[in-house]
Amino acid sequence: MIYAANFKTNHTRATTKAYIEALKEKLLTKKPEDKVYIFPPATALDSYAGDFTIGTQNAYPTQNGAYTGEIGVEQLTEFGIKTILIGHSERREHLSESQEKVAEKFTFFKEQGFEIIYCIGEPLEIREQGIEAVMQYLLAQFDGIDITYDNLIVAYEPIWAIGTGRSATVEEISSTHRALKKAINNKPLLYGGSAKPANIKEISSIDGVDGVLVGSASLDAGNFSEMFLA
């Protein structure tokens, strides 16, 4: 299983450092086959060493250059960072990242050999129309995306389950993951959306769930580690 913590716009450089120190203790007893990822905000990126991978929540598809406010490969390489989240619904929505922009970013970071956690998800009004509408919506988020890329992990995050405390049901996750797994040639597939210690056993036992991408419940190191120590 993969356990990925997406801090979003939470934690500072100082609290991320303390978090990682606390997490290291817990990592000593995790199952060796489990993998832990942490995506802190850009100002907290650094060369942390340990049994976990630090990734960036975002970057601009450039080595360097005139892109005010952005970071590129040069800034990530300083810290040995080679993992990126692309396509998160919050960036699609609040930062107006179109499918075209998302696909451009994907292609660039693929060419740089980055490990990509590629996020997809549907809004509530689509979910309410049933699984066929959901799949049509989700598959459109693979436009321009090379799903044969070796270093690809997909994260299915229903938008209505993000930060709401209400995870998708076992049946919703199960049917969506079954259909997605076929569409993505069995690439690793994470679930995200109110995953937490209280539901991790149930979610991780669903066929086709290879891990979780966790927001709110990842912000506390003790809480997050309860998920992979469960």
Ligand code: 13P
């Ligand atoms: P929550 O775990 O807060 O629902 O967030 C999920 C998410 O968006 C992770 O990327």
